[in-house]
Amino acid sequence: MKKTILTSLLILNTAMLFAQIADSAKRKVSLQGTVNFRDIGGYTTKDGHHVKWGKVYRSADLSKLSETDLAELKNRKITYDVDLRGTQEAQQAPDKLNPNTDYILCPAGSDSVNTIVRDLAAHKNTDSLMTVFYTSTRYFSDRYKPFFNKLLALPDNESLVFHCTAGKDRTGIAAALLLYSLGVPYDTIMADYTATNYYRQAESQTSVNSMVQLMHVDEKSARNLTGAKKEYLDASFAAINKRYGSVDAFLKNEIGLTNAQIKVLKQKYLQ
Numbered sequence: 001m002k003k004t005i006l007t008s009l010l011i012l013n014t015a016m017l018f019a020q021i022a023d024s025a026k027r028k029v030s031l032q033g034t035v036n037f038r039d040i041g042g043y044t045t046k047d048g049h050h051v052k053w054g055k056v057y058r059s060a061d062l063s064k065l066s067e068t069d070l071a072e073l074k075n076r077k078i079t080y081d082v083d084l085r086g087t088q089e090a091q092q093a094p095d096k097l098n099p100n101t102d103y104i105l106c107p108a109g110s111d112s113v114n115t116i117v118r119d120l121a122a123h124k125n126t127d128s129l130m131t132v133f134y135t136s137t138r139y140f141s142d143r144y145k146p147f148f149n150k151l152l153a154l155p156d157n158e159s160l161v162f163h164c165t166a167g168k169d170r171t172g173i174a175a176a177l178l179l180y181s182l183g184v185p186y187d188t189i190m191a192d193y194t195a196t197n198y199y200r201q202a203e204s205q206t207s208v209n210s211m212v213q214l215m216h217v218d219e220k221s222a223r224n225l226t227g228a229k230k231e232y233l234d235a236s237f238a239a240i241n242k243r244y245g246s247v248d249a250f251l252k253n254e255i256g257l258t259n260a261q262i263k264v265l266k267q268k269y270l271q
Contacts, residue, residue: 031072033064036167036199040175040192045183049270056160058175060167063093070098080160082106082147084170106146108139134232135239141254147174148255152264168196168228173236180247181265196228
């Protein structure tokens with residue numbers, strides 16, 4: 001009986017989380033020139049508040065947006081663009097933006113997604129190497145401190161988008177840190193992170209096929225490279241806890257968020 005009740009609660013909790021994540025009618029923004037563009041509003045915090053809809057969006061590459069896409073961004077009042085790619089990636093495929101958009105590039109190191117893919121594809125244990133990528137916390141403050149600065153500076157009547165190339169890894173960590181700072185439970189944070197597998201399903205399969213056929217990568221390794229796996233984000237948070245003592249200490253001492261600024265973030269992005 002006890003096992004049955006626990007199983008039922010787990011199923012109910014999973015269903016509730018999925019309802020928050022995959023509400024495609026409200027969360028997913030269908031654009032012609034990119035994928036994995038979604039609103040991170042609606043999530044429930046530990047104290048019963050909700051992340052505001054229409055304030056912060058996460059996405060993949062924004063270099064191929066159509067005029068229709070740009071009109072959609074304008075309609076959503078997206079005036080801040082935080083680009084988490086490497087310098088080389090941004091130069092090769094610059095974001096296509098509406099006039100007067102506040103743009104900031106937040107690279108860390110010299111990482112380029114193409115270089116990363118080549119390096120990882122050269123090894124059989126791509127799962128382990130992806131974990132290494134997620135635990136390179138020495139780069140995090142360079143990338144995510146400017147991200148939080150823009151979140152704090154965002155005017156009340158405007159919105160912000162942040163992205164990398166696939167909207168999966170660097171963007172996934174950024175979303176996780178933001179949601180954590182707002183008090184969203186870790187299981188919800190993880191559900192948002194792994195939802196990339198849902199929103200990028202077709203594109204990920206195309207990438208897997210390309211790596212298998214053109215780069216001679218075995219299919220399992222290719223899926224490790226294209227997937228948002230729970231183990232990766234777990235490893236990232238574990239590395240932060242190990243190096244800085246806690247995620248709260250990291251946000252305070254590395255990102256520079258004071259208690260007052262955390263309060264401002266919650267006032268801006270929760271209801």
